[in-house]
Amino acid sequence: MEEKxxxxxxxxxxxxxVLIAFSGGVDSTFxxxxxxxxxxxxxxxxxxxxxxxxxxxxxxxxxxxASLGVVHLQIExxxxxxxxxxxxxxxxxxxxxxxxxxxxRKTAKERGIAFICDGSNADDTGDYRPGFQAARELGVRHQLxxxxxxxxxxxxxxxxxxxxxxRKGSMACLSSRFPYGTEIxxxxxxxxxxxxxxxxxxxxxxxxxxYHGEIARxxxxxxxxxxxxxxxxxxxxxxxxxxxxxxxxxxxxxxxRSGSMNEVLQQKAGxxxx
Numbered sequence: 194m195e196e197k198x199x200x201x202x203x204x205x206x207x208x209x210x211v212l213i214a215f216s217g218g219v220d221s222t223f224x225x226x227x228x229x230x231x232x233x234x235x236x237x238x239x240x241x242x243x244x245x246x247x248x249x250x251x252x253x254x255x256x257x258x259a260s261l262g263v264v265h266l267q268i269e270x271x272x273x274x275x276x277x278x279x280x281x282x283x284x285x286x287x288x289x290x291x292x293x294x295x296x297x298r299k300t301a302k303e304r305g306i307a308f309i310c311d312g313s314n315a316d317d318t319g320d321y322r323p324g325f326q327a328a329r330e331l332g333v334r335h336q337l338x339x340x341x342x343x344x345x346x347x348x349x350x351x352x353x354x355x356x357x358x359x360r361k362g363s364m365a366c367l368s369s370r371f372p373y374g375t376e377i378x379x380x381x382x383x384x385x386x387x388x389x390x391x392x393x394x395x396x397x398x399x400x401x402x403x404y405h406g407e408i409a410r411x412x413x414x415x416x417x418x419x420x421x422x423x424x425x426x427x428x429x430x431x432x433x434x435x436x437x438x439x440x441x442x443x444x445x446x447x448x449x450r451s452g453s454m455n456e457v458l459q460q461k462a463g464x465x466x467x
Contacts, residue, residue: 194346201340202231210235212297212306214333215265216246217254218364219344220312223351224337229261236263239300241270241293244379245366247386249393257357268296272368273379281377283323285368290324294331310334315343362399363451371404387437395426399449407440415448 205211205228213228215221215238228236238258242251251267258265270292272278278288297309311328313335328335337347344363351359370385371377381404388402388409397417403410411430413421420426421444434442 194342194349197340197342197346198227198350201227201336201342204336204339205231208232208308208334208336210237210305210307212237212239212301212304212309214293214297214309214311215240215254215258216312216364217250217257217358218312219351219358219361220314220337220347222257222312222356222358223347223354224310224312225258225263226261226351226354226356229263234263237266237300237304237306238263239266239268239297241296242267243269243271243366244273244382245368245377247367247389249390250364253357266300268300270296273377273382278368279377281368281371281373281375283373285323285373285377287323287327289366289368290327291331294327294333297333298331308334310336313338314347315341365401365451370402375404375406384437384439388434388439391430391433395430397421401449403445409434409439409442410445411443412445412447412449418444418448 209232211228211232213221213225213236215225217240225236225238238254240246240251240254240258255265255267272289272292275288275292278285278292294309300306301309309332311333313322313325313328314337317335317338327333342350348359367382367385367389368377371381385402385404389400392400392402392411392413397413400411400413403412411421421430431442
């Protein structure tokens with residue numbers, strides 16, 4: 194792990210100046226801190242603001258960037274206005290990342306920054322991620338991946354650095370809560386965000402609220418099933434979710450897992466379906 198960390202620092206040193214796509218998640222926070230340690234003022238962070246990016250994440254990202262003293266750009270980017278994105282086909286992430294990386298590339302050119310990068314790590318090659326195609330097309334590098342650092346190692350290194358994100362749950366934009374083929378609208382995003390805000394206020398960390406029309410499917414760590422099913426939690430959850438517009442509220446017995454909406458793609462691939 195330490196060898197990989199040193200490799201990361203060497204990669205950053207050779208780059209000279211970087212513009213980092215900064216979401217405030219575990220990976221991009223660690224990357225930003227390391228880049229700041231290595232490159233000093235030659236680091237700039239950019240956060241794209243949109244309806245699918247939760248407000249509490251924006252505040253946390255803003256606070257952390259300020260604590261490092263790095264230039265933190267916050268730019269409006271509403272991917273819901275991209276027709277191919279809002280219709281939500283399996284290439285959704287490609288359309289979103291093309292928009293984001295296009296903004297990064299334009300900003301880097303304007304500011305004379307040598308490289309643009311994001312926080313993808315070595316574990317991210319194991320899931321369906323069409324956003325990597327956009328990264329290749331627009332010259333975005335993945336330094337954590339290049340160094341071979343996994344999520345577990347990034348958490349361990351973050352803990353050593355006393356970063357507030359070292360045990361933060363994996364973050365994904367709110368568009369990942371919708372099954373492919375279900376149109377993503379701002380109202381639906383707000384509906385899901387409202388329900389997730391409630392779970393967060395109750396002290397839950399690893400969770401997702403998946404949108405299935407009239408049904409809300411809650412994914413949460415299995416060891417917390419008893420807690421969420423207790424009347425103290427289940428009753429206010431039912432009430433709030435129904436007020437938000439859901440008719441039925443379900444608990445996924447498989448528990449929390451990142452990328453569960455991609456399981457249907459894997460199932461189709463395994464059965465030979467297109």
